[in-house]
Amino acid sequence: MNIIIYISIVLISIGSFLAFMRFVKGPTAADRAIALDTLSVIGIAGLVLLGYLFKRYIYIDLALVYAVLGFIGIIVIARYIEKAL
Amino acid sequence: MDTLNNILTYLGLGFVLLGSIFLFLGALGIYRMPDLYNRLQAGTKASTLGAMSVVLGVGLMQPSWMIKLIVIILFIGISNPLSSHALARASYRRGIRPFFKKKIDAYEQEVEREKQQRKKNQIKVEKVKEVAD
DSSP, rough: OOHHHHHHHHHHHHHHHHHHHHHHOSSSSSHHHHHHHHHHHHHHHHHHHHHHHHHHTTHHHHHHHHHHHHHHHHHHHHHHHHHHO | OOHHHHHHHHHHHHOOOOOHHHHHHHHHHHHHHHHHHHHHHHHHHHHHHHHHHHHHHHHHHSSSGHHHHHHHHHHHHHHHHHHHHHHHHHHHHTOOOOOOOOOOEEEEHHHHHHHHHHHHHHHHHHHHHHHHH
């Protein structure tokens, strides 16, 4: 039963490593912003999954706050790329 | 009651596995695609579906957490396409063009037209200032 959740956590960690490699490599700033966006979404899913694994309800609140903050950050970065703030 | 719980648990495990596979594929697309817009496409679509599916699966396994998890699902579904749209628009206006050449690029014409409109408006403002002086 728990083995499927462990497999999912391994897949998610490999995915976050790949996105982080793009974050390091990315030629332009927009590539890095995209990689950061994907990293934050992967982080939300991972937080919810870890919350289920540890049976802690507070991880869900953490995921919600992280979603809101990541969205605002990406919008600000997009405005900065388009023209100066 | 026990069989219902078992069914919900197995359904939730399936959703979690499916979602994590989609998250992995999205991140692979982010790493492998040749171009900014391709990366945006792969990253946003696959990772939105994957995150929604993982959160829904956890909600099926633990039904007392369902309300807040539905709020998270709705927020991901609204915010992720919005942020990717803003990024694509910003990088196009910044001057990053797609890797493969296309025959028709309608948005480029619109951007050019807006630039010319802005120039005309500036000239008008300068003329008005001269008259005022």
